[in-house]
Amino acid sequence: MQPLPRSFYERHPAVVAPALIGKLLVRELDGELLAGRIVEAEAYSSEDPASHSYNGMTERNRAMFGLPGHAYIYFSYGMHHCMNVTSRLDTDAGGVLIRALEPVLGIETMRRLRGREKLTELTSGPGKLAQALAIDRALYGVDITEAGPLFVAEPAEPGTPVQVAATPRIGISKAVELPWRFVEAGSRFISCPPRR
DNA sequence: TCTCAGATTAACT
């Protein structure tokens, strides 16, 4: 399981986000490996009014202004954690929100952490996948380019090429027209199906 | 199957 190199993240978030579709998000928890294929991701960059990094650096978002390839985790709506990987080009400050996974490893542990049985309800949303992988602010700023408690890796088997579709982002009120949500076409595991 | 409001914290005005 080979982590993706730093250079992968030294690009604009709108380039990194579609490239992450089909990669593995890996969580090591108490010696057990939990992993899922990324099937949905959204790009946020500093010139984007919907991004937390739009209005400059704060205590919460400082990770997005740091080295690319780290975890930016924030607490949302008073109850959910959401996970981003930081990515940026030169002076940009941005990240990619991991919105949904296809469970691969440690599925029983995910079921226990989520209190749900159905495979499609384990990680089909940013708050859900954070709960399924036990991701919280203790992992803030973790380097995801080296094996550790949390990292992103190339899938063991290359498999078939991934079909990526671009759609408008979910749950935001600004810059709704930017097609910066990327999903694996036809996946059953994304947070909400593209409109037919 | 669909719509709706509650939960609960932190950032920002």
Added chain:
DNA sequence: GTTAATCTGAGAC
């Protein structure tokens, strides 16, 4: 004081 990169269960239909 208001809003937010969300999820869930309840009640309507």
